[in-house]
Amino acid sequence: MTTVFTTMESPLGRLLLSGFVDGNGPAALATVTAPGQKGARGEPDADWEPDAAALAPAVEQLAAYFAGELTVFDLPLAPVGTKFRQRIWAALDDIPYGGTVTYGELGAAAGQSPRAVRAVGGAVGANPLLVIRPCHRVMGANGALTGFAAGVERKRWLLELERGTLF
Structure with missing residues (x-):
């Protein structure tokens, strides 16, 4: 499994998105963070690979949310936690x-x-x-x-x- 990332401009600042891919297709979203967010990465890890295409569904849905056009997200999620x-x-x-x-x-x-x-x-x-x-x-x-x-x-x-x- 590969960790991929992309960024997007938003009303909250430049968001950093990361996810996991296994082959081709959309990534399972693992993180979305804003600049200066407490306890969050501001930059991708060195072993993450840039892949805007794998995270395009997340970027598109976030853009629609910020435009007031989306109220429910429909994305594969893979957050890591207890x-x-x-x-x-x-x-x-x-x-x-x-x-x-x-x-x-x-x-x-x-x-x-x-x-x-x-x-x-x-x-x-x-x-x-x-x-x-x-x-x-x-x-x-x-x-x-x-x-x-x-x-x-x-x-x-x-x-x-x-x-x-x-x-």
Whole structure:
């Protein structure tokens, strides 16, 4: 299996996308990161291969999302993480476009104890698929915009996009 990458310009800055390919065809998307994102790569690893074609479906869907034309992503995903994190990340997929949940609600949806809020927050913060897995839709218990690795201003922008207040 080969790790491939490409970049794309977006309202969040230049996004770095990576994925895994096994032969020809589209890549299974592993990461989408923004410039300055906490805990994320800013540059591709030395052994990654540039392959815009393999990641073209992801770039096209992200462009449509940023244009307000796409509300649900349909891509093969291959994020790397523990079973716990995978469960939390999968639960992100169930948060509807334009909606929000709290960390506690997300944890409950993933079958976690209400006391696991910190662990849930850690998993959300480690989400490797920015925008694709909508961690920007998770709010603090009091509804505050908290805990977005790419920055609160970007979180606010994404939520405004989804609520239709940008266009």
